[in-house]
Amino acid sequence: MKPTALITGASSGIGEELARLFAKSGYNLIVVARSENKLNQLKEQLDEHPVTIIPQDLSEHGAAESVYRKVKELGLSITVLVNNAGFGLNGQFEELSLLHQQKMLRVNINALTELTHLFLPEIKAARFRSIPKGVLNVASTAAFQPGPKMAVYYASKAYVLSLSEALVEELKETNVTISTLCPGATETNFFRKAHADHTKLVKNTMSAETVAKSGFLGFVKGKRVIVPGVKNKGMVYASKFFPRSLSAKLAHYVDS
Template sequence: MNKTALITGATSGLGYEFVKMFAADGYDLVLVARNRTKMEEIKNQYPNLTVTVINKDLSQPHAAKEVYEDVKAAGITINTLVNNAGFGLMGNFEELDIRKQSEMIQLNISALTELTYYFLPELKKNTHTSRILNVASTAAFQPGPLMAVYYATKAYVLSFSEALVEELADTDVTVTTLCPGATKTSFASIANVANTKMFSRAMSSNEVAQQGYRGLLAGKRVVITGSANKLGAYAAKFLPRRFAAKIAKYVAKEA
């Protein structure tokens, strides 16, 4: 029986790169996102694999549970869970729409947490090693003025995932956190950060996903993509948090 990977945010950017990598390794796929048409197009690219499309807005409460129930109703067992879907928003916290910011928390934090919760029992039961890939960001390493909620959601993802690594140390489930820096995807235009200093040198989505995929297969705890991002994350550990926050604010300004 083929292994199956469930990938959230499978329709574009990093998620779509992961789709191609898992498909190349012969995995069956469960695609989760809002754009059904795009997911059907992706499904048609892989006639030799079982590709299941789940059209779901993960920023809505209960969506993660519904995804789990759909997967179970289809009789699918998941071997790899990729919690990738997410978005950011640029602006002063008090000026950004609170509904959009709450949806961000729901998507970036709650859906990721709940999907992990619902699928963990079957991941632990699998006879082979099972894997979880949680997509955080280099935003996880310091506070992010002008993207305050986004940075905080990614700090949660990193903290939660590293804690799970320890809880699951005696099991065959690995948890890898991917921390990309600026990457060329739809993220920048959606977050309204395309013209900022932080995006003046963005990595390709293929390169970032490849580093994440390799790290996942190797069972790494944390993968920070690119040497400049590694250096930045390392520096953030030693800088006083208020300086790290000032740097994050500086790079969020227009280039």
């Protein structure tokens, strides 16, 4: 039996690249996103590799349970969960639609938490000796500071990092890896969808391929927090010494 990785948001960007890397390393795939056509394209590109597609809008109530039920109906179990699906919204907090921000919280936080809770027991029980098992959560360098003009997005990523680091401690006696990938600006559809493609953030991006590679290798090595790129590492390190009011000012500057 082969290990299986379930990857959310595998229809584009970082998630799609992570899916390719897990496939290349011998994991069967279960891929989740709304764009069924893009997931089908990925499956075709991966040729004969076993890929199960679950089209699902993760902002819907009960979405995680629905994904879990479909996996069980197919008689599958997973070895790795990659919670990558997510999106951002750029704008003044009170001017952005509350509904849209609630949707973002359901994808970035609720679905991630619920999928982790539902699948953790079988990940713990998975018996693969030399193959890494666990959860790879995609947060952001945004997790380390407050983010004016993307306030809810930054806060959602701080939640992802905090939850993941707490789980590392809870699971330290097991061989389950919990890693958090914290990318900085990355060349994907993210900024266009977030209405943030006019900001200074897009000036210095890394490729989705490089970011995914860093996340994949970090997970395989059992790293707790993975920050791809020297510039991003430096920024995260420096943020530990800055007063949070100054970090917020800097984030406000680059988000404009």
